[in-house]
């Protein structure tokens with residue numbers, strides 16, 4: 510099937526079900542005949558996957574060190590995977606992108622938001638999603654959804670960190686909704702999985 514290509518990103522706190530919904534959309538698009546790839550951040554390239562393992566399992570990076578590792582993974586992914594796919598008329602679904610950095614390193618860790626915007630722009634080569642799908646979840650649910658052994662560096666962060674991350678996402682949504690065209694779809698992540706998948710597909714289909 511030919512149509513427009515779209516760059517669609519799933520965002521949200523840890524344990525919100527992003528990966529499940531990203532996979533569901535990927536399968537739906539494939540079934541409907543749209544060329545599409547599914548990738549993730551940090552990750553999606555050999556270097557990015559190594560950085561992912563480091564970031565998730567080895568606490569100890571300073572907030573600034575952490576920021577640059579995420580940005581390095583992003584620069585690699587954009588140039589090696591996302592841009593080439595879009596140029597070949599293949600849509601891209603990505604599990605997290607620039608809004609994660611604003612929410613986690615900006616609001617969560619307290620790094621300068623203006624600097625993060627500029628670094629995000631650089632690392633992403635100016636590419637921004639056609640649609641960000643935010644699976645919004647109260648921080649308490651993160652603890653309920655993942656138990657001790659499943660928790661990585663970020664899941665195990667204190668609840669007020671996750672609260673700030675959530676506020677960081679909602680701030681980005683409200684900044685954009687004051688503009689004419691918003692690139693956000695905000696969904697309550699506690700809703701049933703199938704209902705979420707259906708609403709996501711209804712929003713994405715007209716973009717293709």
Ligand code: TMP
Nearest residue numbers: 523550551579605606609610613614663
């Ligand atoms: P996840 O892909 O399993 O959600 O794990 C990725 C973790 O990395 C998650 O806790 C969010 C965090 N993260 C950041 O802190 N900043 C970023 O820019 C990105 C992409 C992820």
